[in-house]
Amino acid sequence: MYILAIHGSPRKNGNSEILLDTFIKGIFQALKDFSNRFEVKVEKIRLPELNFSPCKECGGCEVKKECVVEDDFKTFLTPKIWNSDFLVISTPIFFYSHTSYVQAFFERFQAFWVRKYVWKLPHPLEKVPKGILFSLGATKGAKLFEGLIRSYKYVMDAIYGNYVGGLFFRGIEKKGDILKFPEVLEKVQILGKEIILLPESSWSLNRELCP
Numbered sequence: 163m164y165i166l167a168i169h170g171s172p173r174k175n176g177n178s179e180i181l182l183d184t185f186i187k188g189i190f191q192a193l194k195d196f197s198n199r200f201e202v203k204v205e206k207i208r209l210p211e212l213n214f215s216p217c218k219e220c221g222g223c224e225v226k227k228e229c230v231v232e233d234d235f236k237t238f239l240t241p242k243i244w245n246s247d248f249l250v251i252s253t254p255i256f257f258y259s260h261t262s263y264v265q266a267f268f269e270r271f272q273a274f275w276v277r278k279y280v281w282k283l284p285h286p287l288e289k290v291p292k293g294i295l296f297s298l299g300a301t302k303g304a305k306l307f308e309g310l311i312r313s314y315k316y317v318m319d320a321i322y323g324n325y326v327g328g329l330f331f332r333g334i335e336k337k338g339d340i341l342k343f344p345e346v347l348e349k350v351q352i353l354g355k356e357i358i359l360l361p362e363s364s365w366s367l368n369r370e371l372c373p
């Protein structure tokens with residue numbers, strides 16, 4: 163099992179990165195508790211450290227069946243995305259959506275969408291990846307996460323996968339504020355354990371479109 167964990171905030175070691183690290187800690191705890199009986203590889207990548215552009219709408223993928231823009235998305239991220247069984251994104255909310263790093267990442271899935279819906283090709287490794295989201299914002303807005311979740315459903319569909327749910331937190335603003343909420347971190351860590359040890363129906367995820 164390969165878990166690709168993507169961090170989308172420009173703030174290093176901020177709240178969304180702490181969430182993602184805590185989730186990964188839960189995964190490793192589960193593996194340790196069961197003497198590494200499961201074969202699991204986890205890789206964390208911070209999007210702001212990569213060099214890639216948003217979709218240029220050049221139409222190259224409609225001819226070549228794959229993205230033609232040669233940058234870190236194509237050479238570094240694409241093989242990892244195809245290989246992933248879990249694609250986990252952790253992003254803060256910026257202006258009621260994900261960050262522009264995450265937006266650029268999502269836009270590049272257009273070439274995968276073209277592969278699936280225009281060329282009618284299968285997943286290259288015949289996988290059905292599961293998408294999980296972690297997100298947080300400073301305010302208490304009722305629809306704070308709706309835009310992100312709607313986008314991610316389409317993103318996961320483009321890679322023949324499914325968005326399975328996420329964990330979302332409001333009222334978290336300053337760097338490290340999330341550490342003041344041990345119950346939040348516990349929830350995220352437990353989810354890391356659950357995805358290794360339990361069937362999907364038992365994962366403590368929020369599956370609503372507007373959590």
Ligand SMILES: Cc1cc2nc3c(=O)[nH]c(=O)nc-3n(C[C@H](O)[C@H](O)[C@H](O)COP(=O)(O)O)c2cc1C
Pocket residue numbers: 171172173175176177178179253254255256257258259298299300301302303306334335336337338
């Ligand atoms: C450019 C920018 C836009 C933001 N927009 C929103 C917003 O629309 N709603 C909200 O609740 N919080 C918003 N925030 C607050 C962040 O979501 C919040 O500070 C979060 O904890 C940052 O997470 P991080 O430490 O992982 O970067 C915004 C912050 C920035 C810098």
